[in-house]
Structure formats: structure tokens, C-alpha cells
Amino acid sequence: MIGDGDGGGAIEPYQQQQQQEEENRVYLAYDGLTSSYTKNTYRYSFDNFIKITVKNDNLRVLLETKQSIVEYKLISHIKYLNEVQQLGYLSIQTHLSGILRFFAMYDYHLNIKKIRRFLPSNITDRSYSVRDRKNPKQV
Numbered sequence: 001m002i003g004d005g006d007g008g009g010a011i012e013p014y015q016q017q018q019q020q021e022e023e024n025r026v027y028l029a030y031d032g033l034t035s036s037y038t039k040n041t042y043r044y045s046f047d048n049f050i051k052i053t054v055k056n057d058n059l060r061v062l063l064e065t066k067q068s069i070v071e072y073k074l075i076s077h078i079k080y081l082n083e084v085q086q087l088g089y090l091s092i093q094t095h096l097s098g099i100l101r102f103f104a105m106y107d108y109h110l111n112i113k114k115i116r117r118f119l120p121s122n123i124t125d126r127s128y129s130v131r132d133r134k135n136p137k138q139v
Contacts, residue, residue, distance in 0.1 A: 026059045028100035042098030049099045051079040063106055071110055075118045076098065082120045089122040 021046055030042040050057055053073050062070070073095070081087045096115070103110055 023077070026063075027102075027105050028044055029098045029105075031105075041129075042101065043092060045095040045098035046102055047094070049074075052080060058118050062109060067108075067110060070103070074110070074115050078115070078118045089120050092119055 028043075029046040033039045033042065050059075050062075053076055054062060057064070077099070078092055078096065081092045087095070092139045095118075100110070100112065
């Protein structure tokens with residue numbers, strides 16, 4: 001019978017379990033993206049950051065970490081990408097986008113301006129002179 005109390009308690013534990021799962025759910029940097037290319041790029045860059053720099057795959061702990069420590073880890077990761085993996089400005093920017101998206105999804109406030117100061121310069125392999133622009137075949 002409905003309303004007599006039989007079976008009514010069975011729904012409550014299920015709802016509690018659902019609520020617990022929602023509270024424990026951690027959205028990743030690539031969740032909610034529609035482009036498979038962007039998804040794969042963000043997955044790689046974020047997983048790389050966790051594996052190489054954070055060295056702890058418990059994302060709840062990362063989200064509870066003090067802002068200055070996370071900023072330090074991001075700057076260290078930028079230096080690693082530039083010095084060890086020898087990536088340039090645009091590649092590191094792409095890696096950073098995936099990582100920063102994760103923190104933005106949780107309204108985790110980082111000093112992005114400070115972090116981006118550690119990006120390598122955006123200089124191409126060869127700079128052009130005025131002469132090169134006038135007659136590009138004379139290079």
C-alpha cells in the first residue's frame with residue numbers, strides 16, 4: 001500500500017547514495033567538451049600535469065590545495081614543458097588551457113596573469129628584417 005510506510009525507506013538510502021555520488025564527483029578538464037580533438041588534447045595535457053607535476057591523482061586534494069601552491073605547480077609545469085620537453089609558446093599555451101579549464105570549472109581562482117608571465121617568449125625560430133619583407137626570395 002502506498003503511504004503505509006512499507007518500502008518508503010528503500011528510496012531514502014538510494015537518494016542518499018545519489019547525493020553522495022554527486023558530492024564526490026570530480027569533473028575533469030575535458031568533461032562537457034564536444035570536439036573530440038579538444039577533448040583528447042585537454043585529457044593529455046591535464047593527465048600529464050597530474051602525473052609529472054602534481055604526482056597525486058586525488059583531484060579533491062588538489063582542489064583543496066592553497067592557491068599559491070597550485071600556482072607554483074603550474075609555473076613549475078610550464079618550466080618543465082619548456083626546458084625538458086622543449087615545447088614552445090603555443091604548445092605550452094594549449095597545455096595550459098586544458099589545465100586552467102579544470103580549475104575554472106570549480107571557480108578556483110588563480111592569478112592567471114602571473115602564471116602566463118612564465119610562458120616562453122612568443123618568438124618564432126627566425127625573425128624577419130625589413131629587407132626580408134620587401135624581397136622574401138633573398139633570404
